[in-house]
Amino acid sequence: MKTHGKPVPPGGTIGIVGGGQLGRMLALAAARLGLKTCIYNDTTDAPAFQVTPHSLVGPYDDLNMLATFAEVCDAVTFEFENLPAHAIAHLAERVWVAPGAHALAITQDRLSEKTFVEKLGLKTAPFFEVSSAVQAREAFGKLQGCGVLKTRRFGYDGKGQAKVASAEEAAKAYESFKGAPAILEGFVDFSYEASVVAARGAGGAFAAYDPPENEHENHILRRSTVPSRLTPAQTDEAKRIAKAIGDALDYVGVFAVELFVGKGGELLVNEIAPRVHNTGHWTIEACQCSQFEQHIRAVAGWPLGDPARHADAVMENIIGAEAHAWEALARTGALHLYGKTEARPGRKMGHVTRLKPRNH
Amino acid sequence: MKTHGKPVPPGGTIGIVGGGQLGRMLALAAARLGLKTCIYNDTTDAPAFQVTPHSLVGPYDDLNMLATFAEVCDAVTFEFENLPAHAIAHLAERVWVAPGAHALAITQDRLSEKTFVEKLGLKTAPFFEVSSAVQAREAFGKLQGCGVLKTRRFGYDGKGQAKVASAEEAAKAYESFKGAPAILEGFVDFSYEASVVAARGAGGAFAAYDPPENEHENHILRRSTVPSRLTPAQTDEAKRIAKAIGDALDYVGVFAVELFVGKGGELLVNEIAPRVHNTGHWTIEACQCSQFEQHIRAVAGWPLGDPARHADAVMENIIGAEAHAWEALARTGALHLYGKTEARPGRKMGHVTRLKPRNH
Numbered sequence: 001m002k003t004h005g006k007p008v009p010p011g012g013t014i015g016i017v018g019g020g021q022l023g024r025m026l027a028l029a030a031a032r033l034g035l036k037t038c039i040y041n042d043t044t045d046a047p048a049f050q051v052t053p054h055s056l057v058g059p060y061d062d063l064n065m066l067a068t069f070a071e072v073c074d075a076v077t078f079e080f081e082n083l084p085a086h087a088i089a090h091l092a093e094r095v096w097v098a099p100g101a102h103a104l105a106i107t108q109d110r111l112s113e114k115t116f117v118e119k120l121g122l123k124t125a126p127f128f129e130v131s132s133a134v135q136a137r138e139a140f141g142k143l144q145g146c147g148v149l150k151t152r153r154f155g156y157d158g159k160g161q162a163k164v165a166s167a168e169e170a171a172k173a174y175e176s177f178k179g180a181p182a183i184l185e186g187f188v189d190f191s192y193e194a195s196v197v198a199a200r201g202a203g204g205a206f207a208a209y210d211p212p213e214n215e216h217e218n219h220i221l222r223r224s225t226v227p228s229r230l231t232p233a234q235t236d237e238a239k240r241i242a243k244a245i246g247d248a249l250d251y252v253g254v255f256a257v258e259l260f261v262g263k264g265g266e267l268l269v270n271e272i273a274p275r276v277h278n279t280g281h282w283t284i285e286a287c288q289c290s291q292f293e294q295h296i297r298a299v300a301g302w303p304l305g306d307p308a309r310h311a312d313a314v315m316e317n318i319i320g321a322e323a324h325a326w327e328a329l330a331r332t333g334a335l336h337l338y339g340k341t342e343a344r345p346g347r348k349m350g351h352v353t354r355l356k357p358r359n360h
Numbered sequence: 361m362k363t364h365g366k367p368v369p370p371g372g373t374i375g376i377v378g379g380g381q382l383g384r385m386l387a388l389a390a391a392r393l394g395l396k397t398c399i400y401n402d403t404t405d406a407p408a409f410q411v412t413p414h415s416l417v418g419p420y421d422d423l424n425m426l427a428t429f430a431e432v433c434d435a436v437t438f439e440f441e442n443l444p445a446h447a448i449a450h451l452a453e454r455v456w457v458a459p460g461a462h463a464l465a466i467t468q469d470r471l472s473e474k475t476f477v478e479k480l481g482l483k484t485a486p487f488f489e490v491s492s493a494v495q496a497r498e499a500f501g502k503l504q505g506c507g508v509l510k511t512r513r514f515g516y517d518g519k520g521q522a523k524v525a526s527a528e529e530a531a532k533a534y535e536s537f538k539g540a541p542a543i544l545e546g547f548v549d550f551s552y553e554a555s556v557v558a559a560r561g562a563g564g565a566f567a568a569y570d571p572p573e574n575e576h577e578n579h580i581l582r583r584s585t586v587p588s589r590l591t592p593a594q595t596d597e598a599k600r601i602a603k604a605i606g607d608a609l610d611y612v613g614v615f616a617v618e619l620f621v622g623k624g625g626e627l628l629v630n631e632i633a634p635r636v637h638n639t640g641h642w643t644i645e646a647c648q649c650s651q652f653e654q655h656i657r658a659v660a661g662w663p664l665g666d667p668a669r670h671a672d673a674v675m676e677n678i679i680g681a682e683a684h685a686w687e688a689l690a691r692t693g694a695l696h697l698y699g700k701t702e703a704r705p706g707r708k709m710g711h712v713t714r715l716k717p718r719n720h
Contacts, residue, residue, distance in 0.1 A: 010686055010697045028388055031411045034686070034697025034710065051391045053413045288645055288694050288715050303691045310715055311670045326370055326394070331663045334648050337370045337394025350394065355648050355670055358717065 005096070007301035008074040010034035014296060015073030015095070019046025019055070021338035021348060022079035022276050025284075027051045029292035035300060040069045047339040048079075063090050070094035077253060077299045081108050081274045082154055098202070098252035098299045099274050106249065107274040110152045110183045117269045120244050124269050125260070126186040136174040137167040139184040146187035149173040151180045161219070163187065188268060190260035194228050196238045197280035199254045199294040199304055200246040207294065207307045208239040209287065211259070212315075214279050220346060224279045224315045226286065227359070230261070237267055245272060254295035256280060278348070282313040285334050285353045311355040323349035365456070367661035368434040370394035374656060375433030375455070379406025379415070381698035381708060382439035382636050385644075387411045389652035395660060400429050407699040408439075423450050430454035437613060437659045441468055441634045442514055458562070458612035458659045459634050466609065467634045470512045470543045477629045480604050484629045485620070486546040496534040497527040499544040506547035509533040511540045521579070523547065548628060550620035554588050556598045557640035559614045559654040559664055560606040567654065567667045568599040569647065571619070572675075574639050580706060584639045584675045586646065587719070590621070597627055605632060614655035616640065638708070642673040645694050645713045671715040683709035 008014065014030050016023045019041030027037040027048050038054040039046060049055045054072070058065030061084050070076065075096045081104055088101045106112050114127045128139035130149065140147055149170055151160035160180070162173035174182055193216070198208035213228035214221060230238065242257045249255075256277030258270040280291035289297070289305025297304055318329065323343045329335050333354035340349055368374065374390050376383045379401030387397040387408050398414040399406060409415045414432070418425030421444050430436065435456045441464055448461045466472050474487045488499035490509065500507055509530055511520035520540070522533035534542055553576070558568035573588035574581060590598065602617045609615075616637030618630040640651035649657070649665025657664055678689065683703045689695050693714035700709055 007687065010683070011699070011701065024391070028391055028411075031384070031388055031699070032696050033690075034699050036410055036699070049413065050396055051388075051411060053409065053415075055413075285648055288713075293694075297690070302687065305690070305694070310717060323370070327367065327662065330393075330657070330665070334665070336392050339371070339391070339394050339396070341371065353648075357670060 005301075008035065012036065012074040012300070013038055013054070013072060014300060015040060015069055015076035016048065016079060017060070017076065017083060017091075018079035019048035020079055021047055021340075023048035024051055024338060025281075025292045025336075026077070026079065026276065026296060029290060030296045032293065033296060033300075033302070035296065038069065038072055040066070045341070050339045060084065061087050063087070066090055067094060075299050075301070077295065078104070079275060099255070100250070100252065103249040103251050103255075103274050107272045108153055110150055110271075111181070113272055114183065114185075116248070117245070117272070120248055122241055122244065122269050123266060125188045128184045130170075130174055130182040130184050133171040133174050136170040136182070136184060140164065140167040140170040143184070143186045148185050148187055149177075149182055150185065151177055151182050153180070159219075188260045188270075189263065190268070191263050192229065192261050193270070194230060194238065194259045194261055194267075195224075195256050195277065195279040196242040196259070197254060197256045197277050197283070197291050198239070198242040198246060199291075199298050199307070200251045201298050201304050202252050202301050204247070205304050206243050206246060207304045208242050209280060209283055209291065209307045210309045211235055211238045212279050212282065214258075218346070220319060220348070221278045221317055223317070224282055226282060226309060226313050231265075234261070234265065234267065241267060241269065245269075249274075253298045254280070254291050278317070278351075279315075281336070281351050282315040282353050283307075283309075284336075285355055286311045286313040309358070311358050313353055313355050315351055315353045317348055318350040318352060320345045320347055320349065326350075365661075368395065372396065372434040372660070373398055373414070373432060374660060375400060375429055375436035376408065376439060377420070377436065377443060377451075378439030379408035380439055381407055381700075381710075383408035384411055384698060385641075385652045385696075386437070386439065386636065386656060389650060390656045392653065393656060393660075393662070395656065398429065398432055400426070405701070410699045420444065421447050423447070426450055427454060435659050435661070437655065438464070439635060459615070460610070460612065463609040463611050463615075463634050467632045468513055470510055470631075471541070473632055474543065474545075476608070477605070477632070480608055482601055482604065482629050483626060485548045488544045490530075490534055490542040490544050493531040493534050496530040496542070496544065500524065500527040500530040503544070503546045507544050508547055509537075509542055509544050511537055511542050513541070519579075548620045548630075549623065550628070551623050552589065552621050553630070554590055554598065554619045554621055554627075555584075555637065555639040556602040556617045556619070557614060557637050557643070557651050558599070558602040558606060558617070559651075559658050559667070560611045561658050561664050562612050562661050564607070565664050566603050566606060567664045568602050569640060569643055569651065569667045570669045571595055571598045572639050572642065574618075578706070580679060580708070581638045581677055583677075584642055586642060586669060586673050591625075594621070594625065594627065601627060601629065605629075613658045614640070614651050638677070638711075639675075641696070641711050642675040642713050643667070643669075644696075645715055646671045646673040669718070671718050673713055673715050675711055675713045677708055678710040678712060680705045680707055680709065686710075
């Protein structure tokens with residue numbers, strides 16, 4: 001595997017696997033630093049293709065295309081965590097890849113992720129492996145109250161999830177997943193959701209943004225607000241959780257830790273996202289160094305930037321047909337549109353961030 | 361001439377003539393709004409070519425190439441003001457162009473610009489047309505003290521300028537310009553320099569940023585600082601000057617007015633730049649809507665964004681070989697590098713902006 005040597009100098013090329021809005025915003029951030037980007041995507045209409053002259057189209061498991069991609073890049077990163085493990089390994093033999101295969105392998109699978117978090121001594125919802133309908137029933141029996149059955153891999157925006165209130169429902173939900181390995185989690189009656197977006201540099205440097213409070217609608221993020229309702233002690237605790245996770249994964253780049261804030265104030269780790277995160281989009285306007293620039297800095301082996309927040313901010317997603325109101329939205333704040341042509345229901349089309357003077 | 365109709369919708373293409381750092385930062389700002397860009401440049405190595413898949417290479421007076429360019433764009437703008445008038449007219453027959461030919465014609469020529477400013481009742485240094493060595497001597501005789509002889513067109517970063525202390529020197533300086541029409545300006549013993557960067561929308565909407573204080577070294581901008589030393593009354597006056605100029609030019613887009621702040625506190629108009637301006641780069645980090653996004657909004661017929669400043673800022677240019685210290689600079693603030701390969705002396709390679717919490 002290629003190890004990290006000297007930083008990628010200005011003029012070098014960062015490869016980004018995945019050309020959606022996250023890849024697009026990463027490419028825009030890299031450009032500010034004088035770095036070029038090459039986008040690898042499996043379809044020709046990737047939003048990120050609009051912001052760089054360098055792109056490659058190929059399946060995510062096409063080892064020849066990935067080798068060609070590695071050849072033109074000085075470092076490679078990802079906008080999503082679900083690249084097949086052998087494809088990541090293939091890249092990592094040829095070019096510096098961050099985050100690394102180990103971090104991706106653990107966070108790709110809800111069971112290995114939750115097990116990893118538990119071993120660190122961090123709190124999570126109770127969870128049980130489910131690989132059969134019988135196991136689903138048994139696991140439900142161990143819960144106190146309701147549960148959520150989730151596929152172990154490839155879930156996002158609520159896809160591959162079902163809330164279950166009985167052993168019978170748990171078994172049925174498992175069958176609806178058509179054999180996909182699953183995990184049953186105890187339902188957490190939390191007070192609200194928060195997240196920490198943080199970065200870890202190749203040398204172990206750590207920088208966390210202020211944790212936003214997050215609201216979801218139909219399993220899709222609607223709104224992130226900073227400052228959150230977390231007390232200063234909870235904020236510190238959230239950042240400590242992120243640091244423990246980043247260190248244990250020997251992580252390089254930006255990652256997010258989604259948290260449930262329990263009714264008693266306790267912080268439970270819900271999920272780790274090994275990438276820039278929707279709940280960190282507000283950092284573009286409210287911080288000197290955005291999560292996108294921070295990730296590029298880490299991947300390129302540059303010093304991390306300052307994550308200090310100099311304004312209060314509310315970030316709202318623009319979903320599906322809401323994007324048709326772009327002109328009105330442009331009046332209300334910093335509008336970001338992702339260059340997607342079709343405003344399908346549930347599709348993230350853009351976001352808008354509104355700043356207020358910081359209320360210390 | 362094409363008049364402005366409906367706003368350019370997301371997915372539309374903004375054409376940018378000139379692919380230097382200003383074109384590059386304009387393209388990056390357009391991308392955030394979901395707009396595509398096409399860059400027109402007369403050489404193949406333009407920094408802005410690195411941030412869009414759409415570009416054209418051709419001389420700035422190649423009417424066929426410009427017609428091809430106009431065809432793929434929904435609106436066209438410029439990163440510099442020195443395009444030949446007939447080329448602008450050629451574009452303007454085919455596509456919406458902002459700022460318009462009238463504004464560019466006036467600001468391309470120091471004599472027409474100064475005359476225009478004087479007619480608006482705004483203060484400038486005394487100035488005289490110089491088209492011969494004899495005129496140069498005569499003009500010097502009308503000044504009280506020293507003067508600066510400047511070519512009327514194509515000057516930037518101190519090029520085409522000479523300070524003169526006698527009629528003899530004025531005549532010699534004129535001869536060194538080899539017949540280029542010139543203007544002799546009275547030397548202003550100012551206290552410091554400031555500028556207003558402002559935007560005017562197609563419908564007449566106006567938005568001005570807080571005026572920075574500017575320091576030059578070897579005729580090249582070294583540093584812009586907000587807030588400046590201007591009093592609130594002077595700040596208001598500076599914005600009023602910009603509004604008067606924007607309205608009189610029926611201007612669309614971002615422009616800058618460079619000011620001398622006299623020892624008695626009076627504001628003298630030095631120069632108008634019909635484009636985004638080096639003294640407005642700090643708006644990228646310190647304002648919700650940067651000067652680059654603001655210009656794209658105006659050119660595309662979108663509502664103007666909020667120019668409010670939410671942090672104090674100091675912007676410093678990175679000139680020539682200073683860029684070799686990129687790694688150290690990246691530790692100190694928000695680093696911007698322009699993708700230029702060769703760090704020639706006097707060449708603007710990037711800039712760094714450092715924010716501080718706003719001191720009201």
